[in-house]
């Protein structure tokens with residue numbers, strides 16, 4: 250009988266991949282140790298060794314998030330899934346979500362919350378400008394939301410949102426605070442319990458230096474109460490009541506929810522071990538020192554950061570204002586073609602306005618910062634000469 254389609258020839262080609270320096274806002278390069286962990290043989294997702302590694306991951310995440318939340322685990326998904334899981338578990342249809350919007354992530358969260366049936370209200374500031382507590386309180390009093398969504402590290406602009414006092418205010422109005430810490434966790438100070446954050450999620454592939462696809466999340470006891478008392482059910486895949494059991498967060502025997510990737514468990518477990526060995530304070534200081542060096546280098550080249558106020562500049566992702574006479578897409582393509590270095594353009598509202606550089610995880614160090622500066626310098630010179 251006929252076999253259709255024909256066996257594809259392309260699949261028989263060997264896979265040779267180039268080594269690239271990943272200095273976009275993520276993913277960043279994995280350490281050799283993380284890479285080695287990923288090459289270990291598969292194990293069953295409920296084998297005792299994997300359960301032990303999952304427990305280790307929880308301990309590593311308590312440290313990384315600075316929390317005692319028992320409902321702390323890693324989702325089998327990208328950072329987007331972390332966002333959706335937080336919104337879907339903490340919002341019921343008809344409730345109001347107040348979303349701080351000053352870049353792409355507020356827009357994305359609004360889209361997701363809307364699909365969960367929530368009414369969306371925005372706390373909007375100009376691009377790259379954080380909100381302040383007065384504006385937040387006004388919006389809370391006006392909209393009486395069930396949930397407030399805030400992005401700690403707005404990677405589209407390189408802006409850091411100060412979080413001191415935000416949780417306290419949100420709780421005064423009996424709402425829950427969700428924080429997107431995808432591009433900050435491990436590289437910027439983050440204090441989940443002290444800042445009274447109710448739900449937070451991070452990117453495994455950013456500062457933590459694991460592959461994407463396994464997203465750390467944590468939920469406060471307040472958030473847990475909402476999860477257990479809600480009247481409607483969230484999507485099965487995001488249901489934290491079942492996932493919490495799968496990760497043995499509630500002291501009961503583990504219950505199968507889905508088949509986690511053992512490989513990603515090895516990777517995240519190893520990446521968190523590296524964070525713990527270095528220590529959070531040292532990691533924050535290393536990211537800050539690299540960013541200071543990089544920004545000084547930019548000034549020396551006559552370039553400007555998109556975020557001008559040093560208090561609101563992220564260390565992990567730096568957005569550079571695109572000089573008027575430069576085509577960012579050509580520059581980015583040349584940097585990749587000639588040097589195998591990834592830098593990124595704008596995202597969402599910053600498209601064609603900025604270049605974005607991520608100096609995270611093992612790439613947050615002086616040599617890499619200097620190398621990226623030097624290729625940007627070369628390519629700017631090249632583009633300008635080509636125009637004369």
Ligand code: GLV
Pocket residue numbers: 274275404405593596
């Ligand atoms: C993705 O997270 C990005 O900022 O490009």
